[in-house]
Amino acid sequence: EAQVTQNPRYLITVTGKKLTVTCSQNMNHEYMSWYRQDPGLGLRQIYYSMNVEVTDKGDVPEGYKVSRKEKRNFPLILESPSPNQTSLYFCASSLGQGDGYTFGSGTRLTVV
Amino acid sequence: GQNIDQPTEMTATEGAIVQINCTYQTSGFNGLFWYQQHAGEAPTFLSYNVLDGLEEKGRFSSFLSRSKGYSYLLLKELQMKDSASYLCAVPNFKAAGNKLTFGGGTRVLVKP
Numbered sequence: 001e002a003q004v005t006q007n008p009r010y011l012i013t014v015t016g017k018k019l020t021v022t023c024s025q026n027m028n029h030e031y032m033s034w035y036r037q038d039p040g041l042g043l044r045q046i047y048y049s050m051n052v053e054v055t056d057k058g059d060v061p062e063g064y065k066v067s068r069k070e071k072r073n074f075p076l077i078l079e080s081p082s083p084n085q086t087s088l089y090f091c092a093s094s095l096g097q098g099d100g101y102t103f104g105s106g107t108r109l110t111v112v
Numbered sequence: 113g114q115n116i117d118q119p120t121e122m123t124a125t126e127g128a129i130v131q132i133n134c135t136y137q138t139s140g141f142n143g144l145f146w147y148q149q150h151a152g153e154a155p156t157f158l159s160y161n162v163l164d165g166l167e168e169k170g171r172f173s174s175f176l177s178r179s180k181g182y183s184y185l186l187l188k189e190l191q192m193k194d195s196a197s198y199l200c201a202v203p204n205f206k207a208a209g210n211k212l213t214f215g216g217g218t219r220v221l222v223k224p
Contacts, residue, residue: 033211043155043199043214058211090154100145101212103154 002027006091006104013081013111021076021107023091031094032074033058033101034066036087043090049074081111114138116215118200123221124190132185132218134200145212146174146185147199155199158185187220195222 004025013019025032034046035058045058049068063085065077074093078085088108092101115137124130136144143162147155161167161176161183173186185198197217204211 040216042216045211048211088152100157100160101155103156105154106152108152 002102004091004093004102004104006089006107008107009105011107011109013109015082015111016080019078019081019109021078021089021091021109023074023076023104024072025074025091025093025102026072027093027095027102028071029093029095029102030071031096031099032068033092033094034064034074034076035090035092036060037090037106038087046076046089081109083111085109086111114202114204114213116200116202116213118198118215118218120216121219121221123223124187126190126192126222126224128190130187130190130220132187132198132200132220134183134185134215136181136183136200136202136215138181138202138204141178142203144176144183145201145203146183147201147214149197149199149217151196158198190222192222192224195220 007022033048035043037043044060046064047058047066049055052071055066055068068074088106090106091104094101118134145160146158148158149155159174161174166175171188176183197219199217200215201212
């Protein structure tokens with residue numbers, strides 16, 4: 001089944017404790033993105049990747065890092081999480097420019 | 113830049129029809145997406161319009177007018193399971209990485 005798999009689904013952590021949210025897709029898609037979704041603000045792009053070893057900032061990249069060492073994986077790293085990073089996070093992939101996204105199931109992160 | 117507007121919330125009765133409007137301003141246009149998102153879940157693709165006119169897909173139809181910067185999603189024969197948020201999104205081809213810019217979403221509540 002074609003899908004984007006994110007883990008974990010839920011995570012509660014403390015301020016400053018490094019964490020990684022994993023994302024993997026099995027569709028051989030070139031493009032991958034991370035979005036966060038907050039009430040009243042909608043979906044905002046954090047980082048994106050156009051291919052292996054090619055990543056760049058989206059609209060809200062502060063406090064996040066990503067890597068794309070393999071085509072299928074695109075982890076999101078929070079080196080020192082803060083409470084304002086409490087949000088619902090989605091990983092998404094697409095075949096190419098102009099194609100729609102397939103989204104992962106989401107990760108609800110709470111930073112206390 | 114890009115700007116997308118949609119109503120925040122709509123309420124309708126089971127079996128009825130609801131029309132969700134979306135207006136957009138973009139520098140260049142390359143189609144418009146509609147996604148459905150149930151609370152806490154991933155957005156799922158509904159439609160993609162690149163040419164003017166109405167496209168029908170079962171109970172859901174999507175309309176586009178490029179000259180007016182306007183689209184709508186029409187939901188017919190509403191069912192309780194249609195209670196969800198509906199997101200309008202446009203690709204930004206001037207930005208790398210197949211960026212999709214999303215509207216804030218319209219929450220549709222279907223009542224018995």
